[in-house]
Amino acid sequence: MPCHTECSQYEWRIEPWSICTINTVDDLPACGEGVQSRKIRCVKKGTTSGEARNVEDSLCDQEEMPPTAQVCFLACPNDCVTAPWGPWSNCPLQCDQGTERNRSRHILRQPASANSVCPELVQSEPCILNSTCFTYQYRVSDWSTCQLSENAICGQGSQLRLLDCINSDGKIVELQKCEQFGLINKWKLSESCVVDCPVSCILSDWSPWAECSHTCGSQAQSARTRRILQEAHEEGRPCPNQLTQTKPCPIRPCYMWLLSDWSPCTVEGAECGEGLRKRDLSCVVHWGDWPESPPQPVEDELCGDKLRQQIQQEMEQPCFVPCLGDCHLTEWSSWSSCQLTCLEGRSFETTGRQSRSRAVIIQVMENQGSCPHQVFETQPCKGGKCHTYQWRTGGWSNNERAVWCQRSDGVNVTGGCFLQKRPTTVRHCHPPCTKPFSHCTPSGVCGCEKGYTEVMTTHGFLDYCTRTPGVDNNKKADVKTNSGRLKPGPSQAQDLFNEWTLRPVGPDGRVKLWVYAVTAVGFILILFIIALSFLVCKPSKTTKTSPPPQKPLTLAYDGDMDM
Secondary structure, three states: OOOHHHHHEEEEEEEOOOOEEEEEOOOOOOOOOEEEEEEEEEEEEEOOOOOOOOOOOHHHOOHHHOOOOEEEEEOOOOOOOOOOOHHHHHHHOOOOOOOOOEEOOEEEEEEOOOOEEEOEEEEEEEEOOOOOOEEEEEOOOOOOEEEOOOOOOOOOEEOOOOOOEOOOOOOOOOOOHHHHHOOOOOOOOOOEEEEEOEOOEEOOOOOOOOOOOOOOOOOEEEEOOEEEEEEOOOOOOOOOOOOOEEOOOOOOOOEEEEOOOOOOOOOOOOOOOEEEEEEEEEEEEOOOOOOOOOEEOHHHHHOOOOOOHHHHHHOEEEEEEEOOOOOOEEEOOOOOOOOOOOOEEEEEOOOOEEEEEEEEOOOOOHHHHHHOOOEEEEEEOOOOOOOEEEEEEEEOOEEEOOOOEEEEOEEEEHHHHHHHOOOEEEOOOOOOOOOEEEEEOOOOOOEEEEEEEEEOOOOOOOOEEEEOOOOOOOOOOOOOOOOOEEOOOOOHHHHHHHHHHOOOOOOOOOOOOOHHHHHHHHHHHHHHHHHHHHOOOOOOOOOOOOOOOOOOOOOOOOOOOOO
8 A cells, every 4th residue: 555645654663573483293392493473563753662652554654564474493402503694785876787785694503413504694685776776866955044143133143954865766864875875965054144134214304495486476385305315124114205395485476567469560651561560568466376366457666667678678569561462471470399409319409499480471473573581580498309300101002102200299390300211102113013914012012903813933023914713703603593502603624715715815914816817817808798799789881860869858856755
């Protein structure tokens, strides 16, 4: 019975052999062959003889159950007496075929009679592979956790691992077996280790309160910050999430000069030409939240006279009222976003440029030559962004597609992309597709129209287009009739007949020879009919009186269908 998991917890406990019992007759001496017996019992491993309690024999490994009886021998007075057998010698570590192990015994008393001889003193038996011969190897366990000294929670410690000797059966044996097998113990079984001590987060002091974000209004705030000097480790106190604090600033009214919109362009004493437009300046007060509380007018002294002098320069502006038929420019467009000069998505400058333009309006095309050109203006700006530009393409349609330049923010522009890298808008096949029933495919190679199959040359180009078998509309095979039966399609011979005799154009797109032959025969036949008609219908030399002319019959159609 094989041993299960429970067998590893129990073992056989063996008691000493009994004395040798000889079965003899009363008149004969008690000598010769007899029997010895002993008791065995199944006990739990690790218990002493006094603590061992018998359990069921089925809990122990039945295959390793020791024998309970054996043959013994008691020498008669005249027989040779030998000592018990010694232990078996060890088998070689490398179990070669034919190796043996031995045991021996020596003579204690020589036989008294010359007819008596001593039994064999040496026995041998072959070494059996996987029974008496094993291979061995070391097995080392994983490192244990770092063990610290008593009452210590961090610092220097040590960690251990175990070394076992395993035989070829997978069982753990004494370490001496591996040493006898010639193996060298090269594993380190202990080493020092360190357990990190818990470190709490260390923060710097709060910085001074910064200036208010706005000098006036109800939205102004001041902030202060602190930074992490040391991160937390192990079980130390973690760093807080709040590294910035804000507080509202005192609410102050905001005074500012407010410019009105430009007035219409006024020309003095004329209907068109150069003129002047103006706008008004007023002092207002607000609290930083215009949608909720719009600015209110106040005395001019509260906004400051110095700022007013700077704004006074922008109170008037020249303008132009175009006369009928004249060319003129539109109003300036809004300033564009701030752009930086970029190279491969990176900029090496901090000041950008923004631009605006005025477009020309031509009222009379005859005056186009005298019209001004579109006007551009640029100015420096701060906080520019570096954009990249990339060509975009649409889908192919009839071997054409749309191509445009797109900025990295998704805006389509008319400049910025390199013209040398512009994708093609028209797709061409090389060489051109001139074969009958061929066309340029989306992949840029010549292909055949629907219903035709490509026949390629050895160089991978289209040679000609041949009709695909089974595509002909006249070939309706497997069509069910009214009775539910399958109507047979045309036979293969009929297909060949239709393919080669009834079609004027061959698979390669060329006209077949029989077409030329039929044409020539038809032409000769027409000539023959014309000549024969001329000979038959030729008028004779006899003059006949022609009948009087008759009036032509004229039919009138009134639109009815009953004619």
